[in-house]
Amino acid sequence: MADDTAGQAPKIPRIRRTMLGDEVYESLKAMLMDNAFPPDSRLTTDFLAQELEVSRTPVRESLARLETEGLLVKRPMAGYSVAPPLDQRALGDLYTVRLALEPMAARLAAVHATDEQLAALAPTEPRAAPRDRSRYADYRSFVAHDALFHDGVAAAAGNELLRRSIQRLHSHLHTYRLWSHGTDQPIEALREHAKIAEALRARDPEAAEAAMRAHLEGALARLNTAFG
Known part of the structure; x- marks a missing residue:
């Protein structure tokens, strides 16, 4: 019985985590595209997780994705800041x-x-x-x-x-x-x-x-x- 449960349990959280991660990413991306944060604003994982009412993991993953797309800048020892729109x-x-x-x-x-x-x-x-x-x-x-x-x-x-x-x-x-x-x-x-x-x-x-x-x-x- 325990073995059966262990074999089935990972399926649900894995699907849910992917969906949640995409939702967090799209929410943050929309805010950045709409210039909701002033340029150079510092964005912390804890603050965004609290605002979005999610755990820090999908926020952390989303911030990394957005940094590779140039919407955020990663600064040593300071986390992420908002990249300004192009001049x-x-x-x-x-x-x-x-x-x-x-x-x-x-x-x-x-x-x-x-x-x-x-x-x-x-x-x-x-x-x-x-x-x-x-x-x-x-x-x-x-x-x-x-x-x-x-x-x-x-x-x-x-x-x-x-x-x-x-x-x-x-x-x-x-x-x-x-x-x-x-x-x-x-x-x-x-x-x-x-x-x-x-x-x-x-x-x-x-x-x-x-x-x-x-x-x-x-x-x-x-x-x-x-x-x-």
């Missing part, structure tokens, strides 16, 4: 790197993508873009779509080092922290994604590279409105 210079630096990497990825993808990869890049219709963008929760699905689309292009390029370099930028998180200031980012981005996907399906490297470059340059111009 205009940092935004320009980010897009300089994106413009060096992602048009190249699109060019390679037009040559190397499998039919399955191209099918997965079918763009979302513009009507799917969120109408309300006052909170991260209102446009989280669009941010996820944007990240998946760009990662899909990078994966289709067939160069894993290039893909990992693009992933490490976490650009979708950093740029959308500015988005709520007001741009037409979602509708325009979806239209531009459609042009990139069209060029990829046509197996046209030059057109795919140009479409990706135009998309990134347009995104940067729209995001610069956040700075007036």
